Every structure is written in C-alpha cells, then in structure tokens.
Amino acid sequence: MTKIRVSLLQNGALRQGNTDLIDDWRRDSDDALWVDIQEPEQEIIEPLLEERFGFHELAAEDSLSATTLPKYDSFTDYDFFIFRTVDVNISEHASETFKIAAFLGRNFLFTVHRRPLRAIDDVASRLPGDRRMIQRGVDFLLYSIVDAMVDAYFPMLEQIEEALDTLQDQIFDHADDAHLDELLHLKRDVNVLRRHSLPQRELLNQISRADAKFVQQQHLIYFRDVYDHMFRISETIDVDRDQMTGTMDAYLSVVANRTNEIMKVLTIFSAVMLPLSLIAGVYGMNFEHMPELKWLHGYPFALLLMSVTAGVMLFWFWWRGWINWPRKRPSRRDL
Amino acid sequence: MTKIRVSLLQNGALRQGNTDLIDDWRRDSDDALWVDIQEPEQEIIEPLLEERFGFHELAAEDSLSATTLPKYDSFTDYDFFIFRTVDVNISEHASETFKIAAFLGRNFLFTVHRRPLRAIDDVASRLPGDRRMIQRGVDFLLYSIVDAMVDAYFPMLEQIEEALDTLQDQIFDHADDAHLDELLHLKRDVNVLRRHSLPQRELLNQISRADAKFVQQQHLIYFRDVYDHMFRISETIDVDRDQMTGTMDAYLSVVANRTNEIMKVLTIFSAVMLPLSLIAGVYGMNFEHMPELKWLHGYPFALLLMSVTAGVMLFWFWWRGWINWPRKRPSRRDL
C-alpha cells in the first residue's frame, strides 16, 4: 500500500506528516518540502505527480516502473534522477538492486521507491535531530539520501568477498560441481551489480560537474565525494570480477591437477601389479615340462622375482618424479 | 505482393485507405500523411518513392534491400531512417531481425518493410481509436511505431533467457554434445542481436539529441525514453552474453569434474582388485613346494589376506579423500 511521508521546513520549523502538509507549502516560498513515496500505486500517485506538480508523464511513469537504469533528465522546473541502491537487509543477492526516483526542484524534493529502503528511513529518522540536512537546501537533503544509498553497497561487497574467499578455500580443498554452480551465481550477481553501478557512477560524475540545475554550486563537492565512493565501489567490483575469473581458472586447474594425481596412482598401481600377476600367471601354467616348478626353492624364487620387479618399477617411477614423498610436504590440501 | 496502407489526417478527420488517398494530400498543407508499404516490389515502388516524392535513389534502394544496419541520413526535405526489430511471432531466432525504413518529412511519413510486422499492425489498428498519435505530428507517429518496435525485443529476450536457464540446468544434470551445440547456436543468435541493437541504440541516441530535422523539440523526450529502453535491451544482451561464456566454462568444468570422478572410481577399483588377483594368482601357481597350499586353513588364510589388503587400500583412499561418503550429500546432480 502506498505510504507517503512529508517533511516540511517552514520558517525554520520542521514538521513531518502526511500529504496534508503539502497544502501548507507554496511553490514560490523558501519553505523546503520533502515528499517520500513508498510502494507507489498509479491511481494514487498520478494525480499528485502529474496533475498537481505537473511532472512530465514520462518521468512520472519512469518513477513508478520497476526497471530503469540510473539516469538524469533535465526539465524546466525540476531535475529528474533515477538512482539504484542495494539493501543487504532485504536481499542477499547483489543482482537485486532497488530504484529510487527523485524530482528535485528549487524548494522541493520528491523521492519515489517501491520497497522500504534503509537509506531513506535513516535520513527520515535523522532529519528532526539533524535539521541542517534540509536547512542547507533540498539538494543537500538529496545528497544525504544518495550518500546513505551509496554506502549501502559496502556491506554487500563485503558479503560477496567473504563468499568468494570461502569458495576459493573450498575449491582448493575439494572441487566439485556445487562450488562451480555457486561461483557462477556469484559471478552473475557481480556482473549485474557492475552493470547497474557503472551508469550510477556516470550519473554522479555528471551531477558533480554541475550538470543538474537545482544542485547548488557549493554542494557540488559533496556529490563529488559520493562519486568518489561510487568509483571505489566499481573498482572493488572489477577486482572481484578478476578474482572470480581467476577462481574459475583455478577450479579447472585444480580438477586437472587432481585427475593428473589420480592418473599417477592408477598408472603406478597397474604398472606394478600387472607384471607380478604375469609372473604368477606364468607359474600357474600347466605345462608338463616346467623345470622351475620342480625346484625346491621355486616358490621363494618366484616371490623374489616379483619383489625385484616391483622394486624396479617403483624405482623407475620415483626416478621419473611421479612418486614424490621426499619432495612434497604433507598438507591439508593433499588430504 | 506489395501492400500499401495510407492514413490521411485532414482537417481533424482521419481516413485510411489505399494509394488513392495520396492524391488528396498536398505537400504544403498541414494534413498529415502516413504511407505504409509492405513487401515492396521495385517496379511498383520506384515510381512512387523516387519520381513522385523525389526521394534520393540510394535511400529508395536502401529501403528496398534486405540487409542494412540502423542508420540516419539527412536530406533537404526529409529525414531517412533505418530501424531493425525482432518479431517473436514470425521467428524464434533472435538473429533474424527485420528492417523498417522510414522517410519522415514535415507532414508525411513513409514506412517500408518486407514482412508484416506486429509493431506496424498494432499502431495502424490503434490509430483510428487513438487519433492523438497522428494529431501531435507525424514525428509522434514515428515515435509510436519505434516504441512498439523496440518493445518487441522484450519477449525475445525472455525466450533467450529461458532457453539459457534450461540449458544450464541440463548441463549440470548431464552435459553432452547436444547441449553444447544448442549453446553455440544461442550464443550466435545473441551475438548477431547485439551487433544489430548497438547501432540502433546509437541511432535513437542521435534522434533524442535533436539530430533529426523533422522531429519536433517537444517530442525529443519521447525518443529519449525509447533510447532508454533500447539501452536496457543492450545491457540485458550483454548480461546474457556473459552468462553464456560462463555456461561454456561451466560445461568444460562439469565435464572435467565428471572425468575426474570416473577416474577415481576406476582407480579405486583397479587398485583394490589388482592386488587381490595377484594373491589369487600366487596361490594358483603350480610349484611343488608351496607350504601354504598344504595348510589346513590355507584357503581361509588367503581370503583373509585378500580382505585385509582390500581394507588397507580402501582406508588409504578414504584417507586421501577420494572416497567421500560422509562428506558429500547425495543429490540429484550425482545421479
């Protein structure tokens, strides 16, 4: 259900309430108005946004639809922004990002979002105590929201890096399909996150270069600061992607290496056992004239022959470097 | 067979019919004319396009030929566009895209396409009911067509993603050449789609930046909106491509992993069976002097020796981590 929170700063006094407060605000005054709309429903919102405030139909539609990438559109009386954030409380999947649309005018700010978001709630609850956020202008209020929104990326990135670390450990321990599956999911999440964060970075860059009409000159440096954060976020994402590609390669290498190890064991076993079996087979033949069978020490001789053969084979493999007790330290990984 | 549909808005009245209507339209009037030409044949079209309307021979040729990439050419009296669309009703292959050529003048719009397209049909049938589409100008009519055309990509993309999801599940279930073949086809489709959609994105960007002479200033934002849709489409395509590369890697990894598993089983089997066979072989030798053969419990002793050997081997493999009953949960995937 649509939930509308209105904050109005009038003559230095801050009031928070519902849509009724809007009536007390005048467009040509210096009063600062913040309207936050959550879970917008078309039939409730359109009269407010399009008719009462005269926002362009396309901007209003964009603010209501689910999937739009970060962007900035300039209109005569207001700037229109779309931002995206993540929220580790709602969703652990980095690929699920949430939209915040913002209409920023000289003395009003509308924010529209479909889910309750921690970034908005934080600013709304800190507002009465830290009134300066709105006193410096609605653009500074927007900065506070965007700043909280961008900071929400950091715990998400930490989660991803933790998951990746765990996966790498597990892959070196014992690589199987489940890890691969998990890695692919993680990779997709990060790819989606990257594609969403790049236009956001560009958008913040644009704002900090004074492209938006209703952001005041002296606040540009604040948006520049958020841009720097966003830049660091996308750098981190890129490092994570490189890591994932590396992990993927490692997965293949580890499996190839294991196969190699297993092959060695199989080969050594077969190569040692087969000649011994042959010797046993030879002395199991039923020829009438086989002198060794009559020897008093024929049996021990056969066993000795087997031992010598086995010894030679093992020595040969050791010499080829396939048996490496002395070379290789025992480790958790070989277990 | 060439099919020509003409719509003419004259003094607020909309008429739809065939080429006869064109005679009622005058170039210097404010009447709006839309001529839609389907399955164009050179001998019918050239007199109309080149001679009667004086379109440049190269533009006329481009509008008739099958393969041209999206582009924009500016002429004195008209803008010439080529767009491409997909149509999930005609073809399930994303790689098959269809061309729409458009000549946009001050008060006329020509659209030329070789196949009946849902985007065009939709607009043509909605036109009598929603007359505003043409009343706002022929450029707004063009916007309506392009919008429908771009929206046609979404069901195609959904189909691709569904097919990819199914493939990924199947690959983890049992990877074989058929999946690989299908994946390669899907990848090629997506690559072709991407190469067609990038110039279209650029074209829409160009239009929304006011490059086209006959698109009115107040309608730029609508083309900007279509551009945003097209941008999202190419983003989705890129995500899908990344997914496909990942799936390809997964395919290789899954197969490598399976080989690894099979090797283990083979190695364990051989390594357990070969020594037992050797023992049996040894006691099958025909030496006259083999004390064990005379023992009362020689046979049980041999069987015990075999059991102990097998036990030691199995323990050793378990200790190396090759036998992992307790570690690994049974799953659909291991089946």
Add this chain to the structure above:
Amino acid sequence: MTKIRVSLLQNGALRQGNTDLIDDWRRDSDDALWVDIQEPEQEIIEPLLEERFGFHELAAEDSLSATTLPKYDSFTDYDFFIFRTVDVNISEHASETFKIAAFLGRNFLFTVHRRPLRAIDDVASRLPGDRRMIQRGVDFLLYSIVDAMVDAYFPMLEQIEEALDTLQDQIFDHADDAHLDELLHLKRDVNVLRRHSLPQRELLNQISRADAKFVQQQHLIYFRDVYDHMFRISETIDVDRDQMTGTMDAYLSVVANRTNEIMKVLTIFSAVMLPLSLIAGVYGMNFEHMPELKWLHGYPFALLLMSVTAGVMLFWFWWRGWINWPRKRPSRRDL
C-alpha cells in the same frame, strides 16, 4: 608487364586507348581522364607519375609498393588514396588482399594496381555503355570503382562462412587435429581480413565526411553508401570471428566430452571384469582344502556368483547415471 589503359572523355565523346591519349588531354580543360596502370614497373611509371604529373615521390612510391594499408593523403592538386580489395577469382585466401592506389584530381583519375582485378575490369568494360559514370565527374568514376571493389568482399565472406559451417559439422561428427589446423588457418585469414578492412572502413568514412578535396558535395552520399557496405562487411567479419572462437571452444569441449565417454566405457568394463577375474582366480588357487571345489554344483555356483557380481556392478553404474540407454537418443553424432 606494365599495362596502361587510358579513357578520355572529351566534348562528350569517350575514347579508350593507350598512353598516347594522355597527350590530347589538358590539365586546365574540363576533359575527364582516367589512367589505369596494371603491374606497374618503376622505370616506366616514375617518369609518368613523378615527372609528367608531378605526384609526390612518397605517394608514387606507395602506389608501387606491395604492402600498404588503406589511407588518404591530401596534396595541393590531387587527393591520394590507397584501397584494398579481395578477389575470389585470384585467391581463395581472405588474407590475401590487393592494393589499389588512386590519384584523384579535378579532371583526372589515376589507378595503380599490381594484379588484374575484376573490380577495375568491370568498370572499364561498362564505361563505354554507361558513360554517365565518367560524365558525372572523375570522383563518380572513383566511386564506381570503389563500389565494385567493396562488393568483391561479399563472395569471399560467403566462402568463409560456408567453410566454417562445414568445419563445425565435422567437429561435432569426429574432432581431429586436421580440423583444428584448418580452423586456425581460417581464423588467421579472418584476422588479417579484419585488420585490412578496418582502416578501409575509416577511410571511406573520412571521404563521406567530405575530407577529400576532389570529391564533389553531391557525391558524398554515394561514398556514404559504400561506407555502409564496408561497415556491414566488418560487422560480418566480427560475427565470424566470434563464431570461430566459439568453434574452438566447442572443439575442446567435444574432445573433453569424448574422453569422458571413453573413460566411462573403460571404467565400466574394468569394474565389471576385474571382480569376475578375481572370482575365477580364487577358484583357480591350488589349496588342498577348498571345500567349494568338491561341491557338485561348485562350478555353476561360481558362474552364478560372477553373474550376480556383474549385475550388481552394472546396476550401480546405471544408478549413477553412467549407463544411459533409456535417456539418450541414438544419433548420428554418437556413431
């Protein structure tokens, strides 16, 4: 041997002949001169190009040398171009491209090439019948040549795609080193083709943007059209390259998959046979006291034991999904 064809349009009359015709042409007239030089030899050409027409020594050298990439140089009295084409009649290797150098002045055009080229021959033979090509100016003549030259790429690309299709089929049928070798050659051809076609595309873009002094304004759109063709050619080349990378991956995957299949067969065989051999070995031991050997039905019992063991093994493998008669349809590929 150097072969020079001269075409001269004088007062509306077209004459074709050898170098003597050049004497009838005057630099300050409106007569249009086309000199086509095939298999140029330095000692014959230098006096003509450098001394008589005063072309810059570097341009003259470039027009004679074998390997130069497409480019445009501007001189006071003429534009100098180098184009490259392919010719499916001379060479099936896309990597072999042929140079055409062109000097374009106000009323003269020189074309220099080392091999007889179909593009040039076509234009030369169509010229008497379609005089308009030279009447519209020597720049339009150049356009006609370049157009024919660019169109020569299409049959080459078709050949490549056909070869690639065949290869893909063969790889899925039975992958061996010969296919790999062929694929690598094809890939190198396409890479070389791509590197030659990109600067050509740029060159055509440059011309169509009115960079060349002696191309008239009203003919720019024709060069723009050739540029569009060249653009499509390089798009096709890029799609082909993607395809080749995919085919390479497929090759590796198919081989990995085959190995996997073979491993399964080997493992199943060994795992079924080895226990049976062990049973046979056990009852082949020569112990004096082996009760089973005395049993009346000892032999059938042993055979039964073997059958049961084999059955259990096969069931186990079927249950692990390694034996998949019912799941997998028989196909040409499995043969």
Add this chain to the structure above:
Amino acid sequence: MTKIRVSLLQNGALRQGNTDLIDDWRRDSDDALWVDIQEPEQEIIEPLLEERFGFHELAAEDSLSATTLPKYDSFTDYDFFIFRTVDVNISEHASETFKIAAFLGRNFLFTVHRRPLRAIDDVASRLPGDRRMIQRGVDFLLYSIVDAMVDAYFPMLEQIEEALDTLQDQIFDHADDAHLDELLHLKRDVNVLRRHSLPQRELLNQISRADAKFVQQQHLIYFRDVYDHMFRISETIDVDRDQMTGTMDAYLSVVANRTNEIMKVLTIFSAVMLPLSLIAGVYGMNFEHMPELKWLHGYPFALLLMSVTAGVMLFWFWWRGWINWPRKRPSRRDL
C-alpha cells in the same frame, strides 16, 4: 600516536621542529611551510586542518580515512591531492598501498599519511642538506616527495617479477596446486596494484598539464618526468599481467601434457602386459586335451610367444610415436 614534523624556511633559514613553528609562519609572507602529519588522529588534526587552516571538511576527512583512490580537488586557496605509494619495507604485498594526502597552497604544504613512509622520511632527512628542494617553492618540495613515492614502486615490481620467474620455473619442474594458489595471489596483488596506479598516472598527467593552480609553470616538466615514470610502472604492470595469464595457461598445458605422458605409460604397460597375462591364462586352463601342454618345449614356446607379442606391441607403439627415446633429449624437466 600522531606525529607532526614542521619545516619552515624563513629568510633563507631552514628550521625543523614541531607545531610551535607554525606560529612563526604568516599566510601572506613568502616563508615556505611544510607540515608532515603521521598517524593522524581526528581529535588532534581537525582543529589544525579545518579550523586553523580552513581546509574543507570533506578534504580533511579524505586525508584521514584509510581508503581513497588518487585524485585531485581544486579549492580557492589550495590544491588537494591524494597519492598512493607502496613500501617494500613495510609490506611485501603489492596490493597493500599507502595513502599520502597533500594540501598545497602558495606557500605551504601539508602532507598527511597513516604509516611512517620511507619516501617522506627520505625527503625530510635530505631537506637540511639540500635546501634547494624547498627554496624553489613548496610545489617543488611536493615534486620531491612524489618522485620518491613513485620510485618506491620499482623494488616492488622487481620482487613481483622475481617471484613470477621462480613460479614459472617451478611450474615447468613439477606443477601442483600450491603453485597455482601462489600464482592466484600474485595475480590479485598485481591487479590491485594496477587499479591503484592507473588513477595515479592520470593524476600526474593532470598535474603536468598545468591543472593544479599552485604548481608553478617552470616545474611542470618535473611532474611530467614523474608521470613518465608512473607510465613506465603501469606498462611494466601490464606486461606482468600478460605474463601471469600466460603462466596460468602454461600451468594448465603442463598438467594436460603430464596427464598425456602418464596415459601413454599406462596404456603401453597395460597393452603389453594384458596379452601376456592372457597367454599365461590360456595355458593355465585345466582342459584335459591341450596338446601344447604335453610338448617337450611347450614352456619355452609359451615364453617365446609372450616375447614376440610384447615385441610387436612395443614396435607398434614406437611406430605410432608414443615411445620416443631417440626423438626426445633427456632434460631436467622430464625428470
């Protein structure tokens, strides 16, 4: 604990001391002041930076926080820079880079860093002996610091290249998971280093293009020189990355090759031994009527049969090129 070193050049005399010296300096004088702050603590620093010198709160915050990428911000009275350096003495991991923030005014320079850094210490200790560094202006002092900072990369890169060389040798010697793990760590370090050094390179480029207000024209060439060094550093990093990718591929190839070798040995062994065992098995059968068993030379005949079979098999493998004594030189690597 915060450590503040102040250097003041007044009337040609250089004094080094603690914060008391700042009081002797006047903003409108030509005295040059360098304040170096190590391990900054918020409660000590904020009064100095924000209140006394009026640096912007965001810049002050950035100078204190741990993770910021190289950047340049322009303020009215000062330029604000963030650089990053590595320090082979503190950390062997190239991925650990250290921040230096710098406030550069007309006649003052503040440097803030969290760890004692060799680059700063060097300049501070060379300052009394080489007074020109500060006499040429605080911007030249900044150059000296940045130069020392950038030079610190070179030993780090040498370490990386040495580690990589060792790894490559080891991988060709005997490839195992430990090398892979180490390679992945090295790769991540280099990736992080690259991501930090690219913005630094851009920053230095910016400075050398005269973007910073308080760097004098005649000193631009010095920053240009540092930029060249930084450029070479990032080139070296890129070469190293290519090397790592190559090493990764080599790892996979070496393992695949080894598996191949092992397979050959196994196959040759099995293929030679199995037929011999079969022969032994045949003559171990207990049929009453087996003529060979009665032959006087039956046993030598059987042994001869085995030898011939083995010989034929070995010859066949030699002919297939699987046994390659004569072809392949013995090497350390085959051991």
Add this chain to the structure above:
Amino acid sequence: MTKIRVSLLQNGALRQGNTDLIDDWRRDSDDALWVDIQEPEQEIIEPLLEERFGFHELAAEDSLSATTLPKYDSFTDYDFFIFRTVDVNISEHASETFKIAAFLGRNFLFTVHRRPLRAIDDVASRLPGDRRMIQRGVDFLLYSIVDAMVDAYFPMLEQIEEALDTLQDQIFDHADDAHLDELLHLKRDVNVLRRHSLPQRELLNQISRADAKFVQQQHLIYFRDVYDHMFRISETIDVDRDQMTGTMDAYLSVVANRTNEIMKVLTIFSAVMLPLSLIAGVYGMNFEHMPELKWLHGYPFALLLMSVTAGVMLFWFWWRGWINWPRKRPSRRDL
C-alpha cells in the same frame, strides 16, 4: 667508452670528425650540425649537453638513462624526442629494444644512444655520398635516421613469424613442454615489443601532425610515411599475437586430442583383453565337476569363444566410431 661523431655542413661543404668541429659551428648561422653520441658517460656528456648547449637537466638525464618509453617534449630552443628501435644484429630477442634520444634545434641535431646501432651507422656512412639528407635541414636528417630505425623492425618481425611457423608445425607433430616454454617466451617478446611500439607509433603520429616545432612543414609528409610504416608494424605485431593465442589454444587442443586417442587405444585394449582373460580364468578354476574340461574339443571351444568375444568387442567399437581405419587417411601427423 663514449664515442662522439660530429658532422658539420658549412657553406655546402660536409665535414665529419670529433667534438672539435663543434667549435666551428655557430648557433645563429645556417650551418647544420649533427652530433652523435654513443655509449654516453655522465661525466663527459653533462658538460656538453647541459652546460654548453643548455639542454634541460631532465632531458639530459632521460637521454642517458637506459629505460624510457618513446616521447616528445617541447622546449624553447629545441624539440626533445626519445625513440626506440630493435636491432637483429645485436639481439634476437624482440623484447630488447634500444633507445635513441634526439635533440632537434633549428640548425643542430644531437642523437644519444648506448649501443652502436645499425640505423645510425647506416645514415652516418651514407651521409658523405648523399649530402641532400642534411642539406634539406637537420629535421630531414632526423627523418632519415628514424626511417632506418623503423625499418629495422621488419627483419625482427620476420624472425618472429618464422619461429612461430616452426613452432606451430612442431606442435602439430608432437606437442611437448619445450614448445610451450618457447611459445611463452616468444609471446612475452612480442608483448614487450608491442608495448614499446605503440607509444612510438603515437609519437610519429604527433610529429606528422606538426606538433614538433623544428620539423619543417614540407617534411611532415615524410614523417607521415614513417608513421604508416610503424602503423603496419604494430598491425603485424597484433596479428602475430592473435596467432600466438591461437597456437596456445591449439597446443591444448592437440594434447587433449592425443589423450583422447590414447584413451581409445587403452580402452579398446582393456575391453578386448579382460573378457578373454576372464574366460581363461574360468577354465583355469579347479572345480572337480566342470564338464567342459572333459570335452574332447574343450580347448578349441574355449579359444573359439575367446575369438568370438574379441570379434564382438571390436565390432562394437568400430560401430561406435572409435576404430577408424577406413575413415581416416594416414598422415605424417598421426605418426
């Protein structure tokens, strides 16, 4: 030991000698001076470069140091360039490139290099015979040197391509680690070469666009020509890199394919031999009641049974396409 060669063109007369000649030259004259310094030593060079000619200390340092990338710096009285060349006579490793620093003024040219270079020697020895090189100005002399320097790349590239061709043949013949090692070295060489040649290409582009003050307008086209050569060189390098990546892939594929072939042989062998051994084992069992053992034709029956079993197995493998005598032509490669 430092070696200085001076060439002085005075009143049309060319003199070549040592540093004494410099005294005869005056900065404001039209005499052309070329000073070539080989194996520069700081204590000899600094007085000459910095003090006598007043070159900037950083440029002088750059000209002496070993490792700097191609670049251009503009100073008031001279242009400063750094070029890099290869020399197939000194070093076969493409990764070893040699620096030439050049100071170009109105009427003087200084070239500094650490090794005797063929490009310099060539120009110096051709100078007396082809005096025009210096008569057209010192910038034309610089062009002559740079041209010789760039041409030195071609034999190097030919060597690389030859080595690569040989490697590819060897890999298809019998792939082993030594080839891989060699390929990796070749790849690194080419990567380094590429990184050095790209800035050089850019530098030549810059010069040919008239960025350098002391290169005369009418000589720009000559530098443009060198730029074209350099462009072709980097194109060739890129094609070579693609080739190497392809060869790497081929290596892996060939090894995978070989393993596959070996697996087939092993599997066929085991699968044919194991059942035969089982039959032999069965009839080697010592049961008292085994009717077959008493049969007159029991032994031939057993041999027949074995033959039939082997035949069935071989037929099955042939039917699966694993035995492909008829399909596959014998070739050098299969040997």
